[in-house]
Amino acid sequence: MEKISKSAKLYLALVFIVLYAPILYLIFYSFNSGDAMNNFESFTWEHYADVFSDTRLIMILINTVIVALLSALLATIIGVFGSIGIVYMRNKSIRNSILSLNNVLIVSPDVVIGASFLILFTMVGVKLGFASVLMSHIAFSIPIVVLMVLPKLQEMNSSLIDAAADLGATRRDIFTRVIIPFIKPGIFAGFFMALTYSLDDFAVTFFVTGNGFSTLSVEIYSMARTGVTLTINALSGIIFFVTLILVVGYYFISQRGKNPAGMGGRK
Amino acid sequence: MKDIINAIVSIIIVCVLLFVANDYLDKSSGKAGSDTVTVYNWGEYIDPDLIKQFEEESGYRVVYETFDSNEAMMTKIEQGGTSYDIAVPSEYAIEKMKKNHLLLPIDHSKIPNLKNIDPYFLDLSFDPKNEYSLPYFWGTVGIVYNPSLLDGQTFDSWEALWDPSLKGQVLLVDGAREVIGMGLNSLGYSLNSTDDKELQEASAKLKKLTPNVKAIIGDEVTQLMVNGEAPVALTWSGQAADMMSENDELDYAVPEEGSNLWFDNMVIPKTAANIDGAHAFINFMLGAEVAAQNADYVGYSTPNKAAMGLLDEEVTSNERFYPTEEMRDNLEVYNDLGPKMLGKYNELFLKFKMGKN
Numbered sequence: 049m050e051k052i053s054k055s056a057k058l059y060l061a062l063v064f065i066v067l068y069a070p071i072l073y074l075i076f077y078s079f080n081s082g083d084a085m086n087n088f089e090s091f092t093w094e095h096y097a098d099v100f101s102d103t104r105l106i107m108i109l110i111n112t113v114i115v116a117l118l119s120a121l122l123a124t125i126i127g128v129f130g131s132i133g134i135v136y137m138r139n140k141s142i143r144n145s146i147l148s149l150n151n152v153l154i155v156s157p158d159v160v161i162g163a164s165f166l167i168l169f170t171m172v173g174v175k176l177g178f179a180s181v182l183m184s185h186i187a188f189s190i191p192i193v194v195l196m197v198l199p200k201l202q203e204m205n206s207s208l209i210d211a212a213a214d215l216g217a218t219r220r221d222i223f224t225r226v227i228i229p230f231i232k233p234g235i236f237a238g239f240f241m242a243l244t245y246s247l248d249d250f251a252v253t254f255f256v257t258g259n260g261f262s263t264l265s266v267e268i269y270s271m272a273r274t275g276v277t278l279t280i281n282a283l284s285g286i287i288f289f290v291t292l293i294l295v296v297g298y299y300f301i302s303q304r305g306k307n308p309a310g311m312g313g314r315k
Numbered sequence: 316m317k318d319i320i321n322a323i324v325s326i327i328i329v330c331v332l333l334f335v336a337n338d339y340l341d342k343s344s345g346k347a348g349s350d351t352v353t354v355y356n357w358g359e360y361i362d363p364d365l366i367k368q369f370e371e372e373s374g375y376r377v378v379y380e381t382f383d384s385n386e387a388m389m390t391k392i393e394q395g396g397t398s399y400d401i402a403v404p405s406e407y408a409i410e411k412m413k414k415n416h417l418l419l420p421i422d423h424s425k426i427p428n429l430k431n432i433d434p435y436f437l438d439l440s441f442d443p444k445n446e447y448s449l450p451y452f453w454g455t456v457g458i459v460y461n462p463s464l465l466d467g468q469t470f471d472s473w474e475a476l477w478d479p480s481l482k483g484q485v486l487l488v489d490g491a492r493e494v495i496g497m498g499l500n501s502l503g504y505s506l507n508s509t510d511d512k513e514l515q516e517a518s519a520k521l522k523k524l525t526p527n528v529k530a531i532i533g534d535e536v537t538q539l540m541v542n543g544e545a546p547v548a549l550t551w552s553g554q555a556a557d558m559m560s561e562n563d564e565l566d567y568a569v570p571e572e573g574s575n576l577w578f579d580n581m582v583i584p585k586t587a588a589n590i591d592g593a594h595a596f597i598n599f600m601l602g603a604e605v606a607a608q609n610a611d612y613v614g615y616s617t618p619n620k621a622a623m624g625l626l627d628e629e630v631t632s633n634e635r636f637y638p639t640e641e642m643r644d645n646l647e648v649y650n651d652l653g654p655k656m657l658g659k660y661n662e663l664f665l666k667f668k669m670g671k672n
Contacts, residue, residue, distance in 0.1 A: 104363065114333045
């Protein structure tokens with residue numbers, strides 16, 4: 049790796065401080081025995097104990113994670129097939145219009161999407177709750193997945209497929225052994241993007257929650273009137289560390305997988 | 316391909332495990348029916364222990380959900396698709412919901428604890444005879460101030476806010492009714508005024524306040540006041556109580572000329588699936604001990620006379636949060652002014668804001 053200059057290092061450090069300072073500030077006060085984020089009284093684990101004794105909060109957290117995982121998974125599956133369909137579409141003008149429609153969904157405001165879903169669901173008679181939240185999360189995640197997978201597909205040299213066909217691969221073989229391994233980084237990127245989008249989405253979820261089903265973002269928002277408690281700081285701290293552990297864990301696993309035998313996308 | 320399948324399988328396994336965990340935590344998750352009561356309340360507006368106590372005593376399961384504004388709550392109920400058995404709107408929202416036929420009448424014979432409520436809080440203009448709603452908490456609009464940052468000013472009169480020494484120091488809540496109401500009150504007019512001349516006068520008076528205004532903001536008021544970054548703010552009594560519990564230098568006053576008296580009442584929306592359960596819940600919340608415990612936890616003023624006796628003497632004798640009846644005579648409840656008049660209020664408020672920002 050090339051050496052980076054001192055000023056570049058300083059700049060990088062500054063950027064990271066700006067990015068992480070609010071999170072660390074929030075976590076710091078989760079250990080405050082006082083009631084607010086203004087002066088630090090003394091160290092306590094009380095707020096962490098509160099998180100685990102509040103079953104409602106835990107259930108909301110679990111709901112949030114289930115919706116995020118399931119919607120990201122389904123959106124990724126749908127999005128991957130969709131992108132393959134788009135890339136191999138013969139008619140250029142139809143392909144372009146589908147791509148534009150996909151992009152329109154990405155740039156349209158969440159409030160508009162949320163309100164339309166609310167109207168749609170109540171019109172069709174879908175009960176607001178788990179199903180409605182899951183469906184809307186899948187819907188707004190698909191365009192993101194398509195956007196992540198499409199460049200990988202376009203990058204792929206079409207002679208790879210021709211070569212595979214010449215060597216006697218069936219359509220299924222081509223799909224599972226050529227296309228999917230090649231676009232795998234895009235698939236994972238799409239999945240994780242969809243996951244984070246779903247985890248922190250407020251605007252859409254706000255419209256379609258109901259019947260005792262709620263997610264973390266909506267719950268925290270509704271505390272506006274009386275003020276967010278430090279329990280939320282503690283919960284955010286826990287989520288932050290779990291994410292950190294997952295990322296570090298993923299890093300080590302992928303490092304270990306990088307031994308010479310595991311070259312290429314074939315495994 | 317293999318690792319993709321592995322990933323899919325592990326995600327599904329994790330989801331199933333989480334589902335099982337959630338089910339274990341609460342068997343009632345997401346299902347409304349005859350044995351559950353779905354409560355739709357403001358965030359952090361109930362002592363969670365009381366929900367457990369109600370579940371044990373009544374045998375109903377409670378599904379608890381929260382909202383952050385009357386408007387959001389009304390939209391959800393109007394759209395349907397949910398089955399809330401209880402909601403807790405503010406008075407003007409109740410009037411509006413009544414007009415739009417979103418509420419079911421309350422059967423008073425099923426609420427024996429109604430006798431605990433101070434008659435003063437019953438039969439009010441927004442819901443005569445309490446046909447559709449019963450009181451939950453109440454409060455006022457007033458001025459919270461920090462004497463250590465001021466030189467001896469007090470706020471017994473709205474006029475004090477116009478004092479030139481407060482240049483660029485006053486915080487206002489971002490609410491048209493509250494700010495225009497303050498303008499009207501300071502001139503001795505009703506804060507439900509629909510008289511064009513009075514409104515113009517009030518807006519001219521507010522214009523003179525402009526140099527004193529530091530900011531027109533929402534919930535950040537609490538932090539700014541607690542941290543001593545501003546000496547005075549127009550706010551609600553509940554929010555003021557919150558601030559005062561975090562910074563004991565602060566004080567709260569309701570000006571003599573009059574101000575707003577607000578209520579959050581329990582109602583049964585027309586979407587209710589369990590009307591008996593809803594009545595049981597209302598009756599439970601009106602119990603003396605329950606109401607006292609809840610007021611202690613939430614910090615707002617309870618309309619429950621029987622509960623007052625159980626609360627800390629220091630709290631209930633505090634006239635800033637439990638004003639005497641005499642003081643309350645100057646206070647007014649918001650009427651639903653109708654969309655046209657409300658538009659006028661909003662317009663005047665917007666003009667005032669633009670003069671500022």
